[in-house]
Amino acid sequence: MKTDPKLHALILERIGRLMGLAEENQRKNPSRAKRYVALAGRMSTRYRVRMPERFKKRICKVCSRYWIPGYNVTVRLNRRNRTVEYRCECGALRRFGYTEKKK
Numbered sequence: 001m002k003t004d005p006k007l008h009a010l011i012l013e014r015i016g017r018l019m020g021l022a023e024e025n026q027r028k029n030p031s032r033a034k035r036y037v038a039l040a041g042r043m044s045t046r047y048r049v050r051m052p053e054r055f056k057k058r059i060c061k062v063c064s065r066y067w068i069p070g071y072n073v074t075v076r077l078n079r080r081n082r083t084v085e086y087r088c089e090c091g092a093l094r095r096f097g098y099t100e101k102k103k
């Protein structure tokens with residue numbers, strides 16, 4: 001079943017707010033941030049609302065940390081397989097592809 005558009009918008013807004021809170025709390029209160037991330041994830045599953053791309057790249061799927069580059073995640077480019085690699089504090093590695101600009 002598809003989610004009603006109004007509900008969809010509401011859930012998206014809530015996810016956004018939770019992610020904002022997670023970002024604020026990641027440094028001083030990591031366990032709380034973790035809960036916000038988990039909640040946002042559950043909401044996205046429960047209501048079938050896709051996690052926006054910008055958040056997908058800020059969450060660890062393994063430990064639910066909110067990623068702050070240079071703080072709890074290392075971001076590197078791998079030229080060979082053209083990926084952006086996110087190495088989380090917990091050791092998890094996630095890759096996202098990128099394509100070089102065509103000349």
Ligand SMILES: [Zn+2]
Nearest residue numbers: 060063088090
């Ligand atoms: Zn992790």
